[in-house]
Amino acid sequence: MKLTGRAAIVTGGGTGIGMGISRSLAEAGAKVAIAQPTLAKADAAADILRGDGFDVFPVVVDIRSREQVLAMVTSVIEKWGQIDILVNNAAVTGPKAASPFLEIDDDLLDRTIDVNLKGTFIVSQEVARRMTETGGVIIHVSSVGAFAAQEGASAYCATKAALTGLTKAMALELAPHGIRVNCIAPGDIRTDTSENVEDEIKERGLSGNYLRRIPLNRRGTPAEIGPTAVFLASDDSSYITGETIVVDGGFLIY
Amino acid sequence: MNTNDLFRLDGKIALVTGGAGIYGIHITRALAEVGAHVVIASRNLEQCEHAAEELGGDGLKVSAMQLDLGSGESISSLCGNIVSKFGKLDILFNNAVARAGGDPSTVTQEDWEAAMQINSTGFFLSCKIFGEQMIKQRSGVIVNISSIYGVVGPNFNIYEGTTMTSPANYAFAKGGMINFTRYMASYYGQYGIRVNAISPGGFQTDQPDVFIDNYSKQTPLGRMATDDDIKGAAVFLASDASGYITGQNLMVDGGWTAI
Numbered sequence: 001m002k003l004t005g006r007a008a009i010v011t012g013g014g015t016g017i018g019m020g021i022s023r024s025l026a027e028a029g030a031k032v033a034i035a036q037p038t039l040a041k042a043d044a045a046a047d048i049l050r051g052d053g054f055d056v057f058p059v060v061v062d063i064r065s066r067e068q069v070l071a072m073v074t075s076v077i078e079k080w081g082q083i084d085i086l087v088n089n090a091a092v093t094g095p096k097a098a099s100p101f102l103e104i105d106d107d108l109l110d111r112t113i114d115v116n117l118k119g120t121f122i123v124s125q126e127v128a129r130r131m132t133e134t135g136g137v138i139i140h141v142s143s144v145g146a147f148a149a150q151e152g153a154s155a156y157c158a159t160k161a162a163l164t165g166l167t168k169a170m171a172l173e174l175a176p177h178g179i180r181v182n183c184i185a186p187g188d189i190r191t192d193t194s195e196n197v198e199d200e201i202k203e204r205g206l207s208g209n210y211l212r213r214i215p216l217n218r219r220g221t222p223a224e225i226g227p228t229a230v231f232l233a234s235d236d237s238s239y240i241t242g243e244t245i246v247v248d249g250g251f252l253i254y
Numbered sequence: 255m256n257t258n259d260l261f262r263l264d265g266k267i268a269l270v271t272g273g274a275g276i277y278g279i280h281i282t283r284a285l286a287e288v289g290a291h292v293v294i295a296s297r298n299l300e301q302c303e304h305a306a307e308e309l310g311g312d313g314l315k316v317s318a319m320q321l322d323l324g325s326g327e328s329i330s331s332l333c334g335n336i337v338s339k340f341g342k343l344d345i346l347f348n349n350a351v352a353r354a355g356g357d358p359s360t361v362t363q364e365d366w367e368a369a370m371q372i373n374s375t376g377f378f379l380s381c382k383i384f385g386e387q388m389i390k391q392r393s394g395v396i397v398n399i400s401s402i403y404g405v406v407g408p409n410f411n412i413y414e415g416t417t418m419t420s421p422a423n424y425a426f427a428k429g430g431m432i433n434f435t436r437y438m439a440s441y442y443g444q445y446g447i448r449v450n451a452i453s454p455g456g457f458q459t460d461q462p463d464v465f466i467d468n469y470s471k472q473t474p475l476g477r478m479a480t481d482d483d484i485k486g487a488a489v490f491l492a493s494d495a496s497g498y499i500t501g502q503n504l505m506v507d508g509g510w511t512a513i
Contacts, residue, residue: 001261001486001495027257168512175474175509187498215443220498227260227495236486239455239479242512243505250443253436253501 004029007080012090014045016191024226026054063119089141094193097156116159135178142185171242180241187248215250260495264289272350274305284485286314295321323376373427404428412468439501448500455507474509
């Protein structure tokens with residue numbers, strides 16, 4: 001499962017699950033561009049990984065802007081010559097995305113769709129246009145919310161379900177270009193934004209009744225998502241495309 | 255733990271049923287290459303011994319043992335032999351399958367029952383008996399080898415111009431295997447045992463060219479599965495790299511089920 005010398009972009013790669021993915025890719029030998037909407041978080045994450053001896057660099061991008069996405073793609077190619085791996089991890093998620101369906105306003109709806117779906121689409125398009133020269137791997141980060149309703153997360157669930165279809169359609173159209181496209185759907189992962197998810201759900205007037213004990217009986221960690229990204233990014237998954245790997249401790253079993 | 259170490263199986267004891275067969279041998283090799291000691295077992299002990307010797311020649315740790323999945327006693331006795339020789343069983347691959355019988359126009363009740371004896375009862379007893387050992391250990395990994403035809407129905411058009419068909423029992427057994435994977439993942443989770451399935455696409459062997467061509471055209475990656483394609487998925491699901499994955503069915507199908 002080696003990624004020696006491969007160049008990767010991880011959007012949202014400086015925090016939470018994205019940071020877990022950046023670290024795992026780097027440990028497997030990849031160079032990683034850590035893309036964040038703010039320089040402070042991109043820099044902080046890059047400093048940590050550089051301190052551990054990895055080849056990473058911070059990029060600032062608002063993935064809703066095609067212009068900024070193009071600038072990111074250009075800067076990575078200038079630095080490393082090509083892009084071998086793209087992980088579309090950036091998303092409006094957690095408390096920021098939570099609101100009862102009846103109360104969601106246009107601002108939250110637009111923001112959720114523009115980042116989670118349209119931003120993912122734009123980054124994929126601009127990176128894939130360059131990957132056609134070399135082949136590569138694209139990995140979307142979805143959620144168990146794509147398959148099972150989460151209270152107060154209707155817009156989020158809709159965008160994550162959309163990624164399932166996008167994964168399959170991109171897999172079909174990009175296969176002739178030597179690009180595989182897959183998806184990871186994490187379950188309940190403990191991050192800074194989801195640390196106190198139960199309290200926050202209740203503060204927002206949601207019942208919290210649908211939180212449940214899962215077969216592995218514990219929350220996951222970002223470090224447990226990274227290796228799945230490494231597997232999907234590596235040649236060891238060369239016959240896997242259009243697939244979503246659910247990493248959820250058994251959450252979706254019932 | 256470093257990501258690269260998570261994909262290692264050093265010190266692990268694995269069992270691959272049918273692990274010397276044309277498909278199982280690649281699973282066996284994959285697990286052994288990342289450090290596991292692999293027991294391969296089937297009714298054909300001689301074939302297993304031959305494969306173990308060959309892989310041993312490559313510096314891999316592989317042992318051959320006897321197993322008749324049609325007999326609960328045989329499964330129990332294999333479990334006892336593994337535990338007495340190695341002290342434990344960390345990883346079980348339910349890979350063996352009986353392909354008895356054809357499509358509904360030709361399959362007989364006897365064919366069906368013979369297939370079910372292995373694919374249903376034998377598979378269940380394997381999970382139960384080896385699972386009991388894993389419960390004692392409070393750890394273990396079970397991986398079931400299903401198929402794209404456990405997820406979607408067969409496309410009979412791809413057999414045109416050949417004498418091949420998709421066996422009726424295969425769809426029944428492989429589909430059942432996937433939901434039973436979820437059952438076991440749910441039941442065994444409390445004991446720290448993970449249970450997953452892999453659903454590979456068609457494996458290229460000596461099929462007629464017209465079939466290989468028909469099949470490949472239905473697959474975004476434009477080809478059938480080859481020797482190495484199962485290896486990464488097998489190692490991934492057997493190792494701690496998938497420590498938070500249970501109850502999942504991983505498609506290794508070149509995109510067959512994506513379209």
